[in-house]
Amino acid sequence: MNIDCPLPSEVEETIHLGHGGGGEPSQRLLHEHIYPHFNNAWLERPHDSAILPAQASALAFTTDSYVISPLFFPGGNIGELSVYGTVNDLAMSGARPLYLTCSLILEEGLPLTTLDRIVASMAQAALAAGVQIVTGDTKVVERGKGDGLYINTAGVGALVSQQRIAPESVSSGDVILLSGDVGRHGMAVMAKREGLEFDSALESDCAPLHEPVLDLLANGISVHCLRDLTRGGLATALLEIARAGGLQMHIQEQAIPISDPVRGACELLGIDPLYVANEGRFVALVPEAQAADALAVLQSSAVSAGARVIGHVRAGGASGLILQNALGCERILGFLPGEQLPRIC
Amino acid sequence: MNIDCPLPSEVEETIHLGHGGGGEPSQRLLHEHIYPHFNNAWLERPHDSAILPAQASALAFTTDSYVISPLFFPGGNIGELSVYGTVNDLAMSGARPLYLTCSLILEEGLPLTTLDRIVASMAQAALAAGVQIVTGDTKVVERGKGDGLYINTAGVGALVSQQRIAPESVSSGDVILLSGDVGRHGMAVMAKREGLEFDSALESDCAPLHEPVLDLLANGISVHCLRDLTRGGLATALLEIARAGGLQMHIQEQAIPISDPVRGACELLGIDPLYVANEGRFVALVPEAQAADALAVLQSSAVSAGARVIGHVRAGGASGLILQNALGCERILGFLPGEQLPRIC
Numbered sequence: 210m211n212i213d214c215p216l217p218s219e220v221e222e223t224i225h226l227g228h229g230g231g232g233e234p235s236q237r238l239l240h241e242h243i244y245p246h247f248n249n250a251w252l253e254r255p256h257d258s259a260i261l262p263a264q265a266s267a268l269a270f271t272t273d274s275y276v277i278s279p280l281f282f283p284g285g286n287i288g289e290l291s292v293y294g295t296v297n298d299l300a301m302s303g304a305r306p307l308y309l310t311c312s313l314i315l316e317e318g319l320p321l322t323t324l325d326r327i328v329a330s331m332a333q334a335a336l337a338a339g340v341q342i343v344t345g346d347t348k349v350v351e352r353g354k355g356d357g358l359y360i361n362t363a364g365v366g367a368l369v370s371q372q373r374i375a376p377e378s379v380s381s382g383d384v385i386l387l388s389g390d391v392g393r394h395g396m397a398v399m400a401k402r403e404g405l406e407f408d409s410a411l412e413s414d415c416a417p418l419h420e421p422v423l424d425l426l427a428n429g430i431s432v433h434c435l436r437d438l439t440r441g442g443l444a445t446a447l448l449e450i451a452r453a454g455g456l457q458m459h460i461q462e463q464a465i466p467i468s469d470p471v472r473g474a475c476e477l478l479g480i481d482p483l484y485v486a487n488e489g490r491f492v493a494l495v496p497e498a499q500a501a502d503a504l505a506v507l508q509s510s511a512v513s514a515g516a517r518v519i520g521h522v523r524a525g526g527a528s529g530l531i532l533q534n535a536l537g538c539e540r541i542l543g544f545l546p547g548e549q550l551p552r553i554c
Numbered sequence: 555m556n557i558d559c560p561l562p563s564e565v566e567e568t569i570h571l572g573h574g575g576g577g578e579p580s581q582r583l584l585h586e587h588i589y590p591h592f593n594n595a596w597l598e599r600p601h602d603s604a605i606l607p608a609q610a611s612a613l614a615f616t617t618d619s620y621v622i623s624p625l626f627f628p629g630g631n632i633g634e635l636s637v638y639g640t641v642n643d644l645a646m647s648g649a650r651p652l653y654l655t656c657s658l659i660l661e662e663g664l665p666l667t668t669l670d671r672i673v674a675s676m677a678q679a680a681l682a683a684g685v686q687i688v689t690g691d692t693k694v695v696e697r698g699k700g701d702g703l704y705i706n707t708a709g710v711g712a713l714v715s716q717q718r719i720a721p722e723s724v725s726s727g728d729v730i731l732l733s734g735d736v737g738r739h740g741m742a743v744m745a746k747r748e749g750l751e752f753d754s755a756l757e758s759d760c761a762p763l764h765e766p767v768l769d770l771l772a773n774g775i776s777v778h779c780l781r782d783l784t785r786g787g788l789a790t791a792l793l794e795i796a797r798a799g800g801l802q803m804h805i806q807e808q809a810i811p812i813s814d815p816v817r818g819a820c821e822l823l824g825i826d827p828l829y830v831a832n833e834g835r836f837v838a839l840v841p842e843a844q845a846a847d848a849l850a851v852l853q854s855s856a857v858s859a860g861a862r863v864i865g866h867v868r869a870g871g872a873s874g875l876i877l878q879n880a881l882g883c884e885r886i887l888g889f890l891p892g893e894q895l896p897r898i899c
Contacts, residue, residue, distance in 0.1 A: 226896045232786055233890065235786075236889060258616035258709075264613070268710075270603055270605075270606050272690060273691045274657040274659050298603050302602055308615060310617035344615060348899075351896070356695065359695075363706075365613075366603070368605065375599065440575060484577075544577045545576075546578050548572040548573075551574065
């Protein structure tokens, strides 16, 4: 360290419009700040598309744009979120995640060191999830037309089972399994954004979920439906399945694990934890006869070690979601009328 | 028309943060403004991923984010651009475009009528290009954190030939074919943005390019490399191929078609048309022996009816791009040092 020179010798390098023009600065951005992180054979020979080997199975194809604010939050950042989010969407279709794209919308003025940290985090997440980031795109917008950066990832996975994992496959009697405690991602982001301090650490649950899903299928569980509990949380995910499949679902409030810091933050902010976004939790709907086996499989993966049975699908009645509290009182849960936690993913 | 009531009875409906929350407004946005346009079997049963049938061939996989400003420009809008741009990236790999995703980042305050027009245009473009929009995502950011809307599309296509269409396949003697006049897209957008008026209509060339490419392959042309001439235009596209393949390319200035309105606008604004973005033009590098056949195939498609031979790849020498003018003088073309036309795609 040179203590004679307390001031930085150069102004911090930031993104400018030229980085999005396709010319020399674009080339340098790619070759110095993007490709080195995603080091793989596809990017060594960049072309308009990546060429993927033929797949014998059907494919799952998905996309998500990530606009989370702030970019860094307790337990993660937008980079790993953009990888795990898309990996998880593929997993929820019963697919082994294989290939991802990475498309960046950068705001003029974003420090290159911030970009580097985020891209490095994407690369690390891809490694953890066993996927390759094979192609991408980078655009730059003027200051005040973005918010640091937005990331889109699209993903392709190979279906590992013939069974259709979808709301239509759910039938009455099916058991609803939840992979762990809910509400951590949304409340960690909210706490950071609002500058709230809590006694206990409040960290996002951001994590890849393909492992427990592939384990369920490998163990012969007839998985009827899966859903990760992102925007809108547990309640919205179950409602979507109920509505799409014409099903009535019953869940027990006291069976749903919620950590003390999440419960505390939710009470403070007046937010229902059942509607708070998660990025490392999912529900699995399985036949009653296989519920115990499925639970054991889930509990054997670290990411779903806290799995529980939280309810079941009941025959007859209007489609919807019913919550029973500890006293046995029932309450119908609906979609949220508005937005309680904007930009949590 | 009710002439007794000149004022609209309701405030124009616009996007609000609730449309991005996953709750009731999100559901309505999808079911009233998105799915009806993209009407297909995948979206009737929306799930986390779309399930695509197994493909016998290798796949091309690509993505692009579109941040063009303004959203509507002479000859097109961001919606059709986002479909054709990704369709064209797939075509440039020698693939038949099949499936697209559509991910929207909407700015709070965007009129729903604007969204409707753009999504309808995407649907029409998908129909024209023979692709299905099978899955998507919608996010909303606060006013001042976007610019109306940004669109990401990712695409999957099936390779139609075993030959590797890439810079490494180009060899000395190869002929460079250009599919038509250059510079229209970038100059149409610039003219609109700057409020310039020209005598002649200046319209974007935005169009799908899969047809002439598939025709080349169906006619047995050994296509060595293809590249659409988007950001950075003709010069940047050829330079990228030259650099990636270690090639020296020579092109003739007078062989490159440029319309009078484009030439006029470029002179007025001091812009080199060879670096201006196109959205319906490409180069094809083919063996000299097949150049005449390839040219005839290209000229038989409406979108590439103005195809010409503009140069060739020369053995030896440093890799790069050399432009010869009408007087026989040669000039080395490099990557642009900065950005001349921000946000043209």
